[in-house]
Amino acid sequence: MNNKELADLIFPNAKDYTYYESKYPERNLPEGAIVTRFAPSPTGFVHIGGIYQSLIAKLMAKNNGVFFVRIEDTDQKREVEDGVKQIMDALKDFDLSPDEYIDENDVNHGNYGPYKQSLRKEIYQSYAKKFLEEGNAYPCFCTPEELDEIRSNQEKAKERTGYYGKWTRCRNMPIDMAAEKIKNGDPYIIRFRSPGNPEKKIKHKDVIKGNVDFPENDQDIVIIKSDGLPTYHFAHLVDDHLMRTNMVIRADEWLASVPLHLQLFYVAGFKAPKYAHIAPMMKTDGEGKRKLSKRKDPESAVSYYKEEGIPKQSVLEYLMNIANSNFEIWRKQNPDKSMYDFNFDIKKMGVSGALFDMVKMLDVSKNVISKFGTEEVYNNAYNWAKEYDEELKEMLDQKEYSMKVLGIERGNSKPRKDIAKWSDVKDNIYYMYDEKFILNEIDYQFQKITDSEEIKNLVKTYFEKYYDENDDKQVWFDKMKDLAQEFGYAREVKEFKANPEKYPGHVGDVSTVIRVAMTGRCNTPDLYEILKVLGKTSIERRIEKLLNN
Numbered sequence: 001m002n003n004k005e006l007a008d009l010i011f012p013n014a015k016d017y018t019y020y021e022s023k024y025p026e027r028n029l030p031e032g033a034i035v036t037r038f039a040p041s042p043t044g045f046v047h048i049g050g051i052y053q054s055l056i057a058k059l060m061a062k063n064n065g066v067f068f069v070r071i072e073d074t075d076q077k078r079e080v081e082d083g084v085k086q087i088m089d090a091l092k093d094f095d096l097s098p099d100e101y102i103d104e105n106d107v108n109h110g111n112y113g114p115y116k117q118s119l120r121k122e123i124y125q126s127y128a129k130k131f132l133e134e135g136n137a138y139p140c141f142c143t144p145e146e147l148d149e150i151r152s153n154q155e156k157a158k159e160r161t162g163y164y165g166k167w168t169r170c171r172n173m174p175i176d177m178a179a180e181k182i183k184n185g186d187p188y189i190i191r192f193r194s195p196g197n198p199e200k201k202i203k204h205k206d207v208i209k210g211n212v213d214f215p216e217n218d219q220d221i222v223i224i225k226s227d228g229l230p231t232y233h234f235a236h237l238v239d240d241h242l243m244r245t246n247m248v249i250r251a252d253e254w255l256a257s258v259p260l261h262l263q264l265f266y267v268a269g270f271k272a273p274k275y276a277h278i279a280p281m282m283k284t285d286g287e288g289k290r291k292l293s294k295r296k297d298p299e300s301a302v303s304y305y306k307e308e309g310i311p312k313q314s315v316l317e318y319l320m321n322i323a324n325s326n327f328e329i330w331r332k333q334n335p336d337k338s339m340y341d342f343n344f345d346i347k348k349m350g351v352s353g354a355l356f357d358m359v360k361m362l363d364v365s366k367n368v369i370s371k372f373g374t375e376e377v378y379n380n381a382y383n384w385a386k387e388y389d390e391e392l393k394e395m396l397d398q399k400e401y402s403m404k405v406l407g408i409e410r411g412n413s414k415p416r417k418d419i420a421k422w423s424d425v426k427d428n429i430y431y432m433y434d435e436k437f438i439l440n441e442i443d444y445q446f447q448k449i450t451d452s453e454e455i456k457n458l459v460k461t462y463f464e465k466y467y468d469e470n471d472d473k474q475v476w477f478d479k480m481k482d483l484a485q486e487f488g489y490a491r492e493v494k495e496f497k498a499n500p501e502k503y504p505g506h507v508g509d510v511s512t513v514i515r516v517a518m519t520g521r522c523n524t525p526d527l528y529e530i531l532k533v534l535g536k537t538s539i540e541r542r543i544e545k546l547l548n549n
Ligand code: GLU
Pocket: 038, 039, 040, 041, 072, 236, 248, 249, 250, 251, 254
């Protein structure tokens, strides 16, 4: 018996691989266009790192390239039912929908599918058959016990573990004997026959990591498991070859597999893609750093951002900062451009893991939200509240008033930056609603002026004598100075600073009294605008509440 006959015995029905070669031809794309992919396992947990990878992939493919998603579900133990939907929904939520993919109903969108590994079994078998025919693979009958024995012998001899070289048992089994066992019904898997010599080095030029040398691979890794499905390594070869990927962007935990992968491509006679290995996102933990962890860090889950109400734009902007540190400066210079206009350079990505810093992300988010129009803020906050906060929803149900509240200091050259996430909104606008403010106990945050008689007098005088809602901002402010002066405070901060002993305080201290009396807080957006939005009735109620306090 020869290799061809053995291959026929193992895969009698597999099509010749050339069938797939012509079914999935080279893509007809302009020179330099990148074909890349995101290849998640549908485990039911979508990690923020997946969004990061997809963003990078999308940026790379933006010039006439292709970004596709391939579902890697060959480890059927880890799968969950709606895993694919969760992944596709997350990508959609972040505006990262791929050009080609499979949907939750197993409908393929694109000409290079199926984009789900469990639906590609026949394809892998055709390629495994090619490997068998060419003598580059062989059936292995070793039982788990035998593999354990090999391992313990290697440990005793202080040698590398694995199935390679002199340690293999089935690599050199005569074909006839293997055929006999197969006919007998002995269980087996298919292994790669590695031609490698670890004394020799291979050179790899990673798009991100740069030049890395490795010893050649000599492991006869499993390519087809006992369930007939491929291992990651073999599926990577077959899929990225047939889907015509020319740049594999993936997590750097795969870097160590590069010598094996290059060897597989070489032995198969296919052109290997370029590889770009992304460092993981890190988190500070005590003194050190560690990978952002699914178990320990809620922010590692994509669902976290939705629940907290952190807008997708903020997350993406932040991820851009991590990916290319010069993005931040570019953004300052180009506040209104799409991030796809940024000249993203994958080579500038960090070789080691960047810190994933929520404080920084929320900072970025404040800037992002500050550029939103009132309607956009309202709609986002409302949609978030509908799902997560009934009380806020009820407040926002008063749409006209809420639009005025959210419109304070928005749309001007120095917009308010107090909202980082939709879950902040309630706290930021709570005091503007009479049903919340008037009926609740308020802990007034008076600052410098704390004497309650003085406070009451200032408030009464201000609203009786000075405040007029028709005043423009300048007149309004002059009147605040008049009030300060009437009570013996300095009209200007600088006057006060020049002679601090002469005054009990200045105009700022006086306006703080008005601010706190009206809102309970010492930090709010512009008081002039707040008073306008509150209007006469609400102001009167608030004066009364304070006087009775
Ligand atoms: N399914 C693999 C993973 O989730 C994909 C790695 C790759 O992109 O090739 O790690």
